Amino acid sequence: MTDRLLDWYDSAARDLPWRRTREPYAIWVSEIMCQQTQVGTVIPYYERWMSRFPTAQSLAEASEEDVLAHWQGLGYYRRARMLHQGARAIKDRQWPNSAKEWQEIPGIGPYTAAAIASISHGEAVPVVDGNVDRVVSRVNLLGGTKASRHAPVRRWAAERISPERPGDWNQALMELGAKVCTPRNPDCSNCPLASECKAHQTEQAGHFPPPEPRKETVDVQLFVRVPVRGGRFGVRQFTSGEWWAGLWGFPISEGPESGPSFLQFRHTVTHHRLHIVASLAHEEEGEWRWVSLQELEDLPMPTPMRKIAKAAATLF
Numbered sequence: 035m036t037d038r039l040l041d042w043y044d045s046a047a048r049d050l051p052w053r054r055t056r057e058p059y060a061i062w063v064s065e066i067m068c069q070q071t072q073v074g075t076v077i078p079y080y081e082r083w084m085s086r087f088p089t090a091q092s093l094a095e096a097s098e099e100d101v102l103a104h105w106q107g108l109g110y111y112r113r114a115r116m117l118h119q120g121a122r123a124i125k126d127r128q129w130p131n132s133a134k135e136w137q138e139i140p141g142i143g144p145y146t147a148a149a150i151a152s153i154s155h156g157e158a159v160p161v162v163d164g165n166v167d168r169v170v171s172r173v174n175l176l177g178g179t180k181a182s183r184h185a186p187v188r189r190w191a192a193e194r195i196s197p198e199r200p201g202d203w204n205q206a207l208m209e210l211g212a213k214v215c216t217p218r219n220p221d222c223s224n225c226p227l228a229s230e231c232k233a234h235q236t237e238q239a240g241h242f243p244p245p246e247p248r249k250e251t252v253d254v255q256l257f258v259r260v261p262v263r264g265g266r267f268g269v270r271q272f273t274s275g276e277w278w279a280g281l282w283g284f285p286i287s288e289g290p291e292s293g294p295s296f297l298q299f300r301h302t303v304t305h306h307r308l309h310i311v312a313s314l315a316h317e318e319e320g321e322w323r324w325v326s327l328q329e330l331e332d333l334p335m336p337t338p339m340r341k342i343a344k345a346a347a348t349l350f
Contacts, residue, residue, distance in 0.1 A: 035230060036196050036203065042226040043206035046213065048073070051081060053205070058129060058154040059090045065149045066117050066141075070110055073212070079108050093121040102280055102334035109337070115280060116141025133159045153201035160191035161204040165211025171243035172215060172233035180246060215239075249305045257287040258312040258339075260346050261320050267330055267346065268322030277303075283339035284312070285322070297345045301338045312342045314349065 047053070050073065052064035063083060067076045086104050087093040093101070098118060105114035119140045130136040132155065136147035151157040160166075167180055170187040177183075196203040214221045222234045233239040256277075261268030261284070270285055272278045277286070290311060297312040325333065327347050335343065 035227065036194055038226040039206045039210070040196060040199060040202060043202060043209060047205070047209055048213075051077065051084075056154050056201075058150055060084065061150050061153050062090075062120075062142075062146070063117065065146045066113050067108065069113060069146075071108055076108070079105070090121045090124055093118060094125040098280060099334060103332070106334050107337075111278065111281060111336070113141075131155055132157055149204065152195075152204050156200060158192075158195050158197045158200040160188055160195050161208065162188050162191060163208060163211075165208045165215070166191060166204075168217065168243055169207055169211045169215045169227070172220075172239050173227055173231045175232040175236070175238070175242060177242070177244055180243070183243065251302075252306050254306050254308050256308055256310045257290050258284050258310060258342055259287050259315045260284045260312055260342060261315050261317045261322055262346070262350075263317055263320075263324060265350060266324040266326055267343070268317065268320050268324055269330070269333065270322055278336040278339070280334075281336050281339070282323075282333040283335055284342060296349060297342055299338075299341065301341075308338065310338055310342070312345070314346065 050064075052060050055061070064076070064080055067080055067083070083104055087096060087101075096118070098115065101114055101118045102111060105111060108114075120142060123140050124130075130139065130151075133144070133147040133151035136142050136150050137144065142150075145161060145163060148157075148159045148161045152159055152161060162184060164180075167183060167187050170176065170190050171183060174186070174190065176186060191204075191207065194203075210225070210227070214225050218240070220239045222228050222231070222239060225231065225234070228234050231239070233242045268284070269282050271282050272280065290313070295311045295313045297310075299310055301308045301310060330343050330347075
């Protein structure tokens, strides 16, 4: 099984920029970016990031605003802040050499630690993500929830990991889940594990793993005030505990503004459905950072605020 999977990976693996190196920092960045984001979407952001922050040292020395600006568009900005904190923590210490040591770095959990350690350091430690969970669940007809399957999935992967090529083995399992053993319409005829796959043999691949219970979507109403003065816009940096902490945007009000709205739209963030109403507010004063349209475009802003900014700019 191991040899067949690796042979398949050698011939079918996608040519991704982070697969052209074993450098720990590059692998670290790619793994954080690929969390909750499709690989095809990540590639241009990864290349831009590595051009601006080619080393952990350069990232550690950058301002948070610069870091968030180069993450802009990927969403889930907490990932960028944790990557930044991790780079600062690692700057003045010896680099980790094992998955256990990598977990001592802020923002790095078991999955990311295992990925870096196996790919960069050749440590035979398995990686379990959504793709691996799906592949192993089908091979073994494992039911239950993703959390209940984690231990048996990890044990199965650990027992079969290639000691000579642990990083490639982990990436092969993930690649198989991404390209062949997909959530819907798996391509079993081209799967190197088909002969061992119980789901394929019993024609149940479409039923494994069982779907996770859906989290209820929460509706949130946000009223956004766009301060304007002399052709400039008033913005503020959101603080900890607020939506989009660390990013810049227009102030959010508790209720609707007195003036007419110029934009209304919906935006989904994780399990929240935001109903956003934006209104102009002509102000002579205000504890805002007053910026021109060009300066506004250069600030790290969440997608909804960027949409409001573009709509507001057409009004002048």
